[in-house]
Amino acid sequence: MAVQPYSQGIEGAAIPSRRFGLRRHVLQRYLVAYLFILPVLLLYGVFVLRPTLQTFWLAFYAWNGVSVDREWVGLANFQRLVGDPIFWQALQHSLVWTAVVVTFNLGVGLAAAALLAGNIRGRLLFQLGYFLPVVQASIVTAMIWRWIYAPTGVLNSALETLGLGVLARGWLGDFAVVLPALAVASSWMTFGLSVVILLAGMQGIDPTLYDAARVDGAGAGRMFLDITIPSLRNTITIVILLALVDAFKVFDIIWATTEGGPIRATEVLSTYLFKEGFQQNQYGYGSAIAVALALIILVSSILNLAIRERGDD
Numbered sequence: 001m002a003v004q005p006y007s008q009g010i011e012g013a014a015i016p017s018r019r020f021g022l023r024r025h026v027l028q029r030y031l032v033a034y035l036f037i038l039p040v041l042l043l044y045g046v047f048v049l050r051p052t053l054q055t056f057w058l059a060f061y062a063w064n065g066v067s068v069d070r071e072w073v074g075l076a077n078f079q080r081l082v083g084d085p086i087f088w089q090a091l092q093h094s095l096v097w098t099a100v101v102v103t104f105n106l107g108v109g110l111a112a113a114a115l116l117a118g119n120i121r122g123r124l125l126f127q128l129g130y131f132l133p134v135v136q137a138s139i140v141t142a143m144i145w146r147w148i149y150a151p152t153g154v155l156n157s158a159l160e161t162l163g164l165g166v167l168a169r170g171w172l173g174d175f176a177v178v179l180p181a182l183a184v185a186s187s188w189m190t191f192g193l194s195v196v197i198l199l200a201g202m203q204g205i206d207p208t209l210y211d212a213a214r215v216d217g218a219g220a221g222r223m224f225l226d227i228t229i230p231s232l233r234n235t236i237t238i239v240i241l242l243a244l245v246d247a248f249k250v251f252d253i254i255w256a257t258t259e260g261g262p263i264r265a266t267e268v269l270s271t272y273l274f275k276e277g278f279q280q281n282q283y284g285y286g287s288a289i290a291v292a293l294a295l296i297i298l299v300s301s302i303l304n305l306a307i308r309e310r311g312d313d
Contacts, residue, residue, distance in 0.1 A: 052294075058287035065283045077288035087289065089264060090272040091296075094248055097183045097268055098300075101247035102240055104187035109194035109239060114224065116195070117202040127199075131192040138189065142256035145185035146172065149257075172258055175265045182266055186253050190246055194239045201235030202228060237308045241301055248297045269293045 059077055061070040081087055112130060116123050133141060148154045149171035156168040171181045205228065213223045229236075251270040254260060260267040260275070269289060277286020 062284045064281045090267045094268045098247035100183035102243045105191045105194040105243040112195045113198035130195045133189045134192040138252040141189045142253045201232045205231045
């Protein structure tokens with residue numbers, strides 16, 4: 001009878017020991033995982049998080065980028081922003097640009113992905129062709145479209161050949177068409193990624209849904225509207241979000257073709273930010289434009305996700 005309490009005590013002491021060993025094993029496993037992601041976190045902190053916070057901080061100062069001293073101006077840069085007509089013009093151009101890019105990526109991307117979803121010959125070749133502009137250097141794309149839109153370029157020559165010469169014009173010098181023309185060029189550079197994402201979503205749809213629809217006599221159009229589109233809700237949200245963010249951040253293709261001209265006809269927020277911050281050496285005001293652009297992208301993304309969530313209710 002005297003041995004039993006002693007054995008119980010030994011067993012009771014072993015339980016916390018096993019628990020401690022289990023916790024130690026879990027900590028070691030997580031420690032290894034953290035060690036693997038630590039270099040990425042350091043790079044993110046140095047090259048993304050730190051510059052972002054510094055940009056927000058500079059938005060409250062007046063600084064020319066050279067002098068050591070920075071003058072605290074509080075909200076003066078943002079007050080100037082509200083009364084700046086060029087800023088509102090650039091914002092309007094950014095919204096038009098975004099509408100064209102998102103519509104192109106979603107509309108043309110859906111059509112191309114639907115065609116590729118069928119067992120057509122050379123599907124891999126078409127996929128590579130669609131995706132090639134995505135991995136191509138943006139400056140190369142800008143030069144290609146600059147050649148296409150030239151007064152004696154491919155587009156005007158094709159219009160002349162088709163007897164539509166009345167539509168030919170200097171596309172990059174016409175105030176009425178230069179912004180949407182460059183937006184289409186930018187969409188051509190990015191919509192290949194939308195095609196790949198949408199095609200992956202279509203290939204994940206249960207084929208029995210289409211079989212049942214065919215038995216009920218549904219045509220291709222009806223199946224696309226009633227089965228494909230509803231099944232791609234999450235995928236479409238991702239495509240819109242990526243196109244939205246990419247459209248608001250656009251800079252390279254505009255700067256390589258028109259630099260925001262002619263007479264600010266293609267001035268968007270990113271080009272105006274660059275001119276004010278790096279050409280005029282008004283780093284504080286440029287940072288305020290950058291903060292405004294970041295907030296616009298954030299709000300637009302949240303609204304997109306909110307509309308998506310409301311659609312599920």
